[in-house]
Every structure is written in structure tokens, then in C-alpha cells.
Amino acid sequence: MVNKVLEVIDLKKYFPVTRGLLDIFMRRSKEYVKAVDGVSFYIERGETLALIGESGCGKTTTGRVILRLEEPTAGKIVFMGKDITSLKPKELRPLRKEMQMIFQDPYASLNPRMRIGEQIIHPLLIHGLATPKEARKMGIEMLKRVGLTPAHEFYDRFPHQLSGGQRQRVVIARAMILKPKFVVADEPVSMIDVSMRASILDLLQGFRKEYQLSMLFITHDISIGRIISDRIAVMYLGKIVEIGPTEEVIKNPRHPYTRALIDAVPSIVRRKRKKKLRITGEVPDPRNPPSGCRFHPRCPFATEECSKTEPDLIEISDNHFVRCYHPLAPE
Amino acid sequence: MIPKKLMNMLWSVIKTYLLTRAPGVWMLRVGVGIVLFFVFMALLAPWISPYDPTKRVADPFLPPSREYPMGTNRIGQDVLSRIIWGSRIVLYVVFLATALSMAIGIPLGLISGYYGGKLDRVLSMVMDSMYAFPALILAIAIAAVLGPSPSNTAIAIAFVYVPTYFRMIRGQTLSIKSSLYVDAARALGASDNTIMSKYILPNLAHTVLVVFTLSVTDAILTEAGLSYLGLSVTVPTPDWGYDLRAGQPFLLDGKWWLVFFPGLMVMLLAMGFALIGEALSERISLAQTR
């Protein structure tokens, strides 16, 4: 019985930087944006892993590569015990029933010319899992399930007739109708109004319980990630710098970057606190990541060792890993 | 008896047509009105044409009068009748040409844009070289080779417009292909065919419509030009462009009606389609900015 629904091993995705004629002429070497540069993790049945990071860290690309929406440059993707890294599209198709994606932009992820109901049942018809009549029934049920009632009315509407929150529910319905085993949710609530986020997250949690769903929850908002996840992985410039149980990582961040991230998040409860760790500068150009530990130019605790070789992920406490030569002490 | 549902549909179409207060709607109405006017003119020609356009019915060069509202031409044919019957040729050629260029240009553009790669590169090169040719010269060359006849004219014009459709559709396909909802469809496991037919094609519809109305306008003028040069119809078939040419030498003689009326018709019909194209493109750009 496979408990690891998904395992990603040393995954890499490099994007070649398009070269102009002059570059080719002058024989400049090819440059790559190393969006994902050796990422490894696993997700168990029924577990949610939050992938946290700022823009450009590679988290969205990681999600897309796992679902083979982009081809990996190197590494392995193991889904339900099967190596899917180099499967051809034909072989991949039946597996698509089991892994789905929820996107950030509810406006852009729905076909503007297809009715809501049609879009929700589309996966069923693509995979031949139901007749059109059966599918329609299931579509109506699903609409009720995600709270879009009266279901019959919503079935025939077009996306532009719905609000952002409603559209996101449609996207979730479409992803869940196949009862997948694994879902990649890429910033699913970032574009939703604050007061409605909880209901979308509740909806996801509901499906998670019902289907024993595993989820990779990608977000830049660590506060949201904390609510929904069992474990957290923090990414920086294409690599995971810390990964561990959610409450543990938040209470005792061991990587300076994680600490800085947590300190920078506004908090109502601790609004009067003095911020502990402030870092300067901005995320460097992913075409030329710093030598050694990628974070070292901005790290207040960096030593010479840090600029020479890149540290490995080491287990610093129970199931809690950090990639740092000088991890912070626990609180 | 006409079923009730159909009546309701018809009624709502008419209501929308007459009562919508959207921007550009007057342009649309005028444009559609003009085009419909000519379509009916063409359809009802046998009944509304006062005289046989190929027969001499009076003295030549008679100015417009009550009996001959648009006067008579060099042969003594009634200009009005020739105008009415001429609309048939124009509309036939233009619609046939546009249909042909759409039938070839759209699928090629879609496939080229979707699959990319070598196929795309080869097709694009071919289309670009066709596109680079001055349209009129290309049309003349083809028509000269095939021989003068309305159908051949249509083929020549179609040839000229295929690259335009190809380009527009290919461009739109490329842009839609990278949109999020197509990614979502791929993540669901949709096949290429499904994506092309259900996701890309329906979203191309409005672009196609706009290109259609614009290319139709151009086609009318090209047809007029070709028949002006004698490459379209054969005597004595009535055709606006042909009549324009035939009447031209007599313009300085003061026989203005030989040139004025055919020219006016060409202009009106072209304007009708242009208005529709304008109105639709305005609508579409509004819809995009939601």
C-alpha cells in the first residue's frame, strides 16, 4: 500500500534565456534561468504540504512541472509509486484523472465560451467516465456541493456572469469531480477577497477529508499556508531551504530566511512586537544565483564557508530539515 | 405552423437588434441595413428589375429620367436594371471568395499556431510570401491564367486573402494557447482535438467575424477592380466594375451617370461591411476589457 502519493526527487527545471542574434554571433554561452534547482520532497495520503516562497523562487514552476504542464529538465517525479517523469502524453492521460490543478486566477482559468456546467463535467466526458446524461447529474450535484445554488441556474451560466469567489468554486468543482488523489493548488485564494477566503479554504478542506486528498498548496502567504497545511517547505531561488511540520517550522524557524519571512508578515496579535530579524537587499537574478548558499549575500550570519559550497538539507529535529551551516537556535 | 419557441427566439433577436443601447449599435444597424438591402436586391432581381439588363431597351446615353431612373448606357441598356442584376455578381464573387479563403486559411492557421514546429515555420513562410505580393497584381495574374469568369475571379481573390486569415487565426491561436484555461484543459487530460475544437475555436469566433467583415470590404473593391480590367465577367453580364470601366471614356463628355451609379453602389456596399466590421471590433474590445 503506497503511502507516499507523490515523491519528487532532485527535480530541476531550467528555462533557456532566449538569445538575440548578437549573442549567437558573439558566441556567448547559453544562459539558463534555474527556476527549480534540485527540489526533493514527498507528500503522503491525506496530507497537505504548503510550498512557501516569494515571487521568483520557483514554487509555481515546481507545481507545473509535477503535473507535467512543463517538462522537467532533470530529476524524478514518482506518483502513486509510478515514475511519471518521462511518460509520453498518451500514457500520461489516464493518470490525469488522479492529479489535478487549481489555479490562482479564477478569471483566466475558465473557458469564457463554455457554460459553467459543461466545464465542470468536461473531465468526466474526456475520460469517458460517464454518459452525458449521467455527467449532467453529477455536475448538478457538484454545483450544490460547492455552494453554487440554485444549481440548475448556475449550470447554464457563463463565467463572466459569476463573481471571483464563485468562479473559484467552479474551478474547484471541476478539479474535484474526478475524485483525484492529488491536487496542486497554486495561490487559490490570493485573488479572492479577504472575507471570502475562509469559505474557499473550508471547501478545500472538506474535499480533502472526503477524498483523503493529498495537496501541494503553493502560496507566498505563510499565514494562509499555516492554516491549511500539515507540513511546510520554504523555497528560495529554486531550492528548498527548510521543510518540516507546520507548527514546528513557524514556532522554531531554523533557517535565517524563514525567520526573516515570518518576522516580516504583519500580525494583529503581535502588532506591537519588535521585529527580530531584518534582512536587506532583494532576491537576486535567478540566472546568476550566488555561489555556495544562495542566501548568503543577504544573511546576517554568513561566514566564508557559506559562500563556498552549498549546504545540504540536514535533519535538525524530528522530520524537520534545514539547509544551512548556521541554523538558528530553537526558541 | 412555426413553433412557439422559434417565434420567441426570433422575437428576442429582433428586440435585441432594435432596443439595445450599446455603443456602436447604430453603426451595426446601418451597416447591416445596407448589406441586407443589397442582398435583397440581388435575390429579388428578376422581380424588381424594370428591364432586361442585357437587352437594348432605348436610345443610348439617355440621362436619368422617370422612365430610366439611372439613365441608359452606350448600348442603350437600362443602367438601373444593370445595377440591380449586377449586385448578384458582386455578392456571389465576394461571398464565394471569402468562404474559400476562410475554409483554407482558418484551419491552416489553427493547426499551424497550435502545433508549431516545422509545419508552422514552413506554412508561415509560404503565407508570408503570398502576403507580400501586392494583392491586385496577384489577383490579376491568377484571373488571367484561369480565364475571365465570376467563379475564377472568386478563386483569385480567395487566393489573395488566405494569408490574411492564416495570420490572424494563427496569431490568436498562439495567444489563446498560452492562456490559463487551456493549461487547465491540458491538466484535465483533454486531447489536442478537444482543445482545438472546444477551447480555441470558439474563442476565435469573434476574431474571425471581424476579419471576415473587413476582408469582405476589400474583396468588393478588388472584384470591382478586376472586372474593371475585364478579368471578371463576360459581356453582356451586368457587373458594377465592368460598367464603371465601360462608362469611363464618356465621363468627360458629361455622361456622368454611367460612372456615378456603379461607383456609388460599390462604395455603399463596401461601406456597409466596413460599418459592421467597425461596430463588431468595438464590441469585442469592450468585451475584452471586462
Next chain:
Amino acid sequence: MVLLEISNIKIYYYTLTGIVKAVDNVSLTINENEWISIVGESGCGKSTLAYGVIRLIPPPGKVVSGKIIFQGKDLLSMDREEFRKMLGKDIGMVFQDPMTSLDPLRKVGEQLAEVFMTHLKVDQKEALKYAGDLLEKVGLTRDRVNYYPHQLSGGQRQRVSIAIAMALRPKLLIADEPTTALDVIVQDTIMDLIESFKKEGTSILFITHDLALAAERSDRIAVMYAGKLVELGSVDQIIDNPRHPYTIGLLQSVPDLWGPRRIESISGYPPDLRTPPSGCRFHPRCKEKFEPCSKEEPPLIEIEPGHYVSCWLYVKGGA
């Protein structure tokens, strides 16, 4: 000392499909050396209000009625020239997207220098020197004077926008979601920068949808919903003693790293401002609604010094 007084402002948009009552009878005062944040979700009118103050409401919108008095002068009836002069000198504005306020075709230093040249009548050489000084003040290196906007990162561009807005040390800085497009660590540094200006005497009118962000830095918070001001008070009053059901709902929907691992949603959807609900605009979504809520709009009541609520629950003696 009162710096800006907004009284009974109404800003409506006259669209083809109806009149959008974007800001409907809002009153607010901003004092000297004070940081006040207007918090609300999309469509509540907070940005519209800010744009109204600087007379940048695009057609088909217009300020229908109300007064905006800045340092004793009526902004809305002021002559255009006078207003334009005042805008650079006494009021500065920073927008969400720094690319819209920066000219992509001109170097950053030039744009900054232009402010000095226009208002202080100095020559370009001196203005560029001031520009360099100012860039250093906002945390950039002097050499950035020669950079184009696209050569800078998002955070750096926003610093430049703030520099331009603060160049002449205005008494009021209006910032409309200045950090929304930025990562959280950069956001923190930008907020520090704005706070440093406040410490030097500038008042800040801060527009945001992020209640936690507002709570960390502001002196006072105004909560807006559907074009109306529903609650106003000091940060402590709003956070520790919220009264309006919307404020309470909003507080419960904000996740906090040091709070419980649970957030709540407010049921329902924000209303269409062309046909807002009768009476209190929040009533269709309100758990506490009772008889007067759907009939009449509640007045703004002061429930403790400096703390105002617009809700029938707090109107003594009933409707």
C-alpha cells in the same frame, strides 16, 4: 491639529448600466502627524475616496457633493493651477503599481529632478544633486539616478515613487495599496520607509485591504464597506473592541501566524453598488440584523471617545 477634513463626500460613477454609488456620504478627518489607514475589500470605495481627494476621478465618475478642506483650503473648488501646485508641494501620492507613476522612457533621476525644478525653481544640476540625496534617503544608492525604471526591481521602483512623492516634504502622503504587488520582506522595508517619513512629521493616509498591515503601523483605522464608512477609531479600539459586525467579521477572516489556526468567512457577497441594499448596506450578510437595518441607514455614532460606528445596534433608543 486637523490637516484634512473630508465631509459628506459622495462620489458616483454614471455608467451606461446605472449609477455606481462608489463613495456615499463619507466623512473623515486626518490630523497632523498621524497615520490613518482606510481598510476594506475590493469595491468598498477606499481607493475612490483617495482619488477624490486629489481630484483624479476619471469620467464617468464625479464628486457629486461634499467638501474636502486641506489646511483650511477647499480642495474641490480650488482653481486648477493652484491645486496643481499644491499637489506636488503639500500632498504626495504613491500608487500600487509603480510602473504607472514612473515614466518608462526617462531615467529615474530625471523624473525626480523634475519635481525640484518645477516647484523650487532650481537648475537641473542642483536638482539632480537633490535627487541623488533623496534616493539615498529612501535606501537606494546614488548611482541609481541614471537607471531607467525597468532596470529596477519592484521594491526599488516603489522607493523611487515614494521619493518623488516625498521630495518636497508634503504634509500629507496618500498611499494606495503601495505594497500589494511586493513580496512580504520587501513590503516590510517599504512600510518602514513610510513610517520614517511619518516620524519626521508627515501624515499618512494609507489605503489597504490588509487589516494586519494597517494594524501594525497606523494610529487610527477607518473601515469601509460598499461605499460607506462603517467604523472608525484608534487601532486599539478597532482591534480590541470592534463593534460593527463587518469589522468583527473582517477580523475573524484575517489569518494570523500567532493567532488560532482558524479563520471565518463572512457569508454572502458584496453588493452591486448600482443597486445597493436598502438601509444598512451590510444587512443582507449580517448575523445581528434586526428590524431597522433594512429600512434606514444607520447614523455614525460615537460609542467611546474617538470611536465611531455606523450600526443600529449602537443607536440608543432604537431606530
